[in-house]
Amino acid sequence: MGILAGKRILVTGVLTDASIAFHVARVAQQEGAEVVLTGFGRMSLVRRMAARLPRPAPVLALDVTDTGHLGSLAERVGDHVDGLDGVLHAIAFAPQSALGGNFLHTPWPDVATTLHVSTYSLKALTTACLPLMGPGASVVGLDYDASRAWPGYDWMGVAKAGLESCARYLARDLGPHGIRVNLVAAGPLKTVAARSVPGFEAASWDEAAPLGWRADDMDPTARACAALMSDWFPATTGEIVHVDGGVHATGA
Template sequence: MGLLAAKTVLVTGVLTESSIAFHVARLAQEQGAQVILTSFGRTMRITEAMARRLPTLAPVVELDVADPAHFEALPDQIRQHASTVDGVVHSIGYAPRAAFDFTTATWADVAPALQISAYSLQPLVAACAPLMPQGGAMVGLTLDASVAWPGYDWMGVAKAAFEATNRYCAQAYGPAGIRCNLVAAGPIRTTAATSIPAFGRFAEWGEHAPLGWDETDPTPTAKSCVALLSDWFPATTGEIVHVDGGFHATGG
């Protein structure tokens, strides 16, 4: 019996085999879960290709978190594959390149970062909540927003908003038995991360982390997500679990 035996988990953000979301989906299946992926538009084909690389082929449903109509349609799409959902993984982040310059970015640059990277958590929980009659778990991915990372700029602000949104989701959906937690991962060399102009500045992370850190290995982060999706954290919500080799505890 795996940690997620007989559970159904919805995973967003699977675009490449190096992505944390892909490894969460893989480990969730290995731990017994039925996995459903989301994607939209031109990326649907990419996600469908990634679904074929999982241990078991996973269905892909359409979800563009910038489109409110997609949230309205999501429950019916999920019901085509499963009657209920036990866990949801929010692994979505986006900011225009201009948002990575704090002093020159305009609201037009910042607004999509906040909508897609932070606000989207709440409508995702709201859309899935009716499919969680016995409660469940929402797990999101963040980079510790308690400090200002050089070069992370408005995406760092979006992550701070994301972390606050998670706390309010924990408060709002806790009475329904839905736990909302985040994993604050160290830098992982994914396609999305390397598109951040300042990603190279994290190169020395492992030298300062007490346990070390391998930016090419998303498995520790994925394992933590799977643990939070499981029944082994029944009374934990509104939490941020650091999976960064201990870097956050050292002051850098």
């Protein structure tokens, strides 16, 4: 019996098997969960990734900026599972003008897109899923330490700071319903999203991390997400769990 046995989990943001979301879905299935995936854009690729999981998973299209997609999400998920015990928010996007050292010159429309997709979508996704969620359910979002101004991260860093605040407010408002909201702040991982950030470099992280760090190993992050969606953290909400080898704690 895995820690997610009998759980029904919605995993967003799967694109390739080099995405954190794919590995969360894999670990969730290995721990006994029934998984439904969502993707955006290249849906044929997402379906191919779904077929690579330990068990094939249904795939739904979801554009978190589309009110129609959000409004029909609960019904579409309900075609595959009769409720949700966990939701993974693994959605972020910034136009290139919002990254790479252009912070002072990024136009508002591109900033707005970054915040809409990367920050507000946590609230939008969560409320879209609420009809399927009950006491004991868990929402987990993917974060990147927003306490510092990282080179090249620019407006995505601002969006992540907003994501952290959004998660706290959701935890406050959904706590009375018995629903937990937490974030996992991973160290730099070699994902498709990371490669789109100019100047992304993970090599020095291993030297700084007390536990060491492997940028090609998604498993620790995926396990943390699975644990937070399990019943093993029943009184934890509004938290940021760092999975970064300890860099956040050392000042390195």
